[in-house]
Amino acid sequence: MNTYDVMVIGSGFAGMAASLFAAKRGLSVAQAGGTGGIDFSTGFIDLMAVHPVAGQRVWEDPYAALAALRRDLPLHPYAHVTDDEIAAALGEFAAFLGDNGLCYTGRPGRNTLTLTSAGTVKPTYLLPCSAWGGVEALEAKAPTLLVDFHGLKGISARQIAEVRADWPELRTARVRFPGMGGELYPEHMAWSMADQARRIELAEAVRPLLGDARFVGFPAIFGMTDTMAVVRHMEELLGRRVFEIPTLPPSIAGPRLRAAFDRGLPVLGVRTYTQKLVSAAEVSDGLFHFTAGSGSTAVRIAARGAVLASGRFFGKGLKADRHAVREAVFDLPVSQPGKREDWHRAEFFDPRGHGINQAGLETDAALRPLGADGRPFHPRLHAAGAILAHQDWMRMKCGAGLAIATACKAVRDLNQNL
């Protein structure tokens, strides 16, 4: 059995980032996790946009929002990382994605408002280059054609146009997707777009509808592995700027992220155990021993340090029964509402959010989760991402940024102790 420097538990944004940063710093890394969060990602990398959530205040400058956040909510995990650390981590992360065929862009120090599949706009920090044309079109309210497909659920061009009453030159059209009928699924469409002939057929179907549009928006289906090449080819075929709008999760954006990591992490020497949840852990002073997977395919992994990036409920990092929330791997104490009635407020869309969405692990300043005695559970166990307590990443629009920044911090502090 190999002994690794770091075991990364989880394969969402935080787990992928922790593996990336640890491998880049020369550590030997094993990573295990299921396809939890990342397959359901919108593909946007949020940094920090909404604070306080009760007031729904949207910040254009994420770093100003962070300053306010650290002042108002000193327990928020962002309080443990500096702006410089966050900027460096995001830069390194985006560069890795770019190297692996997934182009990201944004405006330094500024959030960008981007179009969602519901027609609303959402502030985010970095977004796929394939969506950037949509930002330009939206900001200029330029003449734009939005195309959707018969049989593809979860995105309606007409609904987007109705919601965006402030954009009179937004037209819509519904076309048949070439070569497929009935109910359509984004991943199948994306794979079929690898075929140039399919793109030409699609362009033929859309060309008569172009009119005076300068931009053409499509549901995100432009290929799995080389999206920008498909976008450029479509622009060439249509003679217009082309952009993608992510569909409802699970959209193609998540599998694209996962594919980029599947390609890039093993090259850096990371031993990835995919589709294997860590089911057991034994801790001694010297080593962690993990069991990943179950049944005949279970593997044993030994490591000197670990980053717990197993997410909240959907990632299976936290488990809730009728009475309490527990941490799944080490059974660490979980910060949570005192009793079940306080998990949720009466209204689902209450702007203040729900108590259960702040549940998670308490840590010290080095992001080491605390044991029952209030001291770090283990000197070389760190936590990162959504499993950390005192944050509501969905409402604060800080999910990916928080995951990436805390993963970077966790790896750096762990590296000093190895």
Added chain:
Amino acid sequence: MDFFSIGLGLACLSFVLGLAWRVHGRPGSRLPRPSAGHGRVNRGLAAGLADIVLLRRTLRGGKLRWAGHTLLLLGFLPLLVLHAMDGIVTRPLFSGYEPTLEPWQSARNILGLAALAGLGLLAWHRGRRLPSLSRFQDWALLGLLASILLTGFLLEAAKMSSPADFERMVADYFPEADSEEFIALQAHWARENGVRFERFLPTAQEILEQGRELHEDRCAGCHAATSTAFASRALADALPAGIVLPRTVPPIFWHLHVGLSFLALALLPWGKFLHPLASPANLLARGGRRDSGFPASALGRNLALEACTRCGQCSLHCSVSPSRRVLGNADILPMDKLADLRSWLDRSLDGAPLADLVEGSHVCTECLRCTQVCPAGIDLQDLWMSSKAALSEEGRAGVDGEIRKRSAGEWARELGSRRLGGVGSSGPGLADRAESFWGCVQCTTCTGVCPVVAVSTDPQRDLDLTPQQIMNYLRMGLKAQTLGARMVWSCTTCYKCQEHCPQGVPVADILYELRQLGAGTLRHKGKP
């Protein structure tokens, strides 16, 4: 015409006619034409020869079988060539050859014992590993070869202890012997070579010395000491003292030994008895390949059909053998399926055995394992693929074919009244357990990654239901509605759905279970 000529003639006739029937007897092939093969590789000849001579493929299947087979071949082949055919091989090649001289006498015993030891290992292996897969012909071949070898030893032992043979030899080669010389020679042979005489023989030193001199003079030119035929001599010596073999015993053993040998020759073209010829020929034709898809020609395919040694390796390694245990159909396992496939190609299979072949043919997942382990190098994969297509072409497409004759809705009405188990019931299936679906959030990930959905032009039209829709039906207890869905019957069990499910729903296992349930229901359709 004597026994030998008539026997040899009949055996040869049976061999030639049988071989001709076996090679040319198959009426126009029912299998589709082999696809044009790629260019043959030249290293093939050497690899094929190595497979034959070293039994390399047999070694992969286990050391015991390899050791048994190697011993048998090393013992039996030289006996066949140098002993059975000594008149046309050994005598012309080696001047002064006599079967009763050294080294032939001891060599024969060593070779015979080696062959018997090999047979013993093979029989032990078969009895231990393949008792349920073995048929009469498997034991018959082992028994026949062992009988030939054993009667050979018995014949040799009987001849060396028989007074009749001694007297015949003296009459032929020392007719002028007077009674004193005859007794001296008898005394020497009784003492040195183990011949049993009825009369009491002198033991005086000078008489024995005289006998030895006469032996050197008259006999030793053609006779080494019988002790060099150590195994037979031990047999002869094991006869209780004082017992003299009746004159009829050696001829009985001779007729048995020769007659059994003729029987083996006559049976050579039949059943697995042909494998000593067909398997090496097939190995040569395969040229060391272990993969599939290179049917050199229709002739090559016929050779493959005949090359089975019934060693059982394919059936021991078959990946659908659990289905065999559940369904009880012998034709699910490759070895028996091949035999029935041969009968079907010979147009002598119908009724229940044909139904078994069709079912076995469709339970097969074409995983290639049998082709890879076959010691005779048979491209079983090619035979399964082509025969499955040919059977479907004749309207025998098995459960898959039956299911597709009606729509999912028609099946739901047909099966709706049956007890199929249901969610929350105590049924043994995954689909019957409510907890199988607790995690399902209907997120469509299983459908999104499914390659079968991906290649369909319209999932609803081509597949009736998508995987996540089937999970939804099942958790609502609508099992009958899912059984006829073509998604269930088109699933390749690639397990992508199950591996990508963020909630741990065993999607692929459930789809496979539905197919088993559907197949079982259809199998017993019409039966109470």
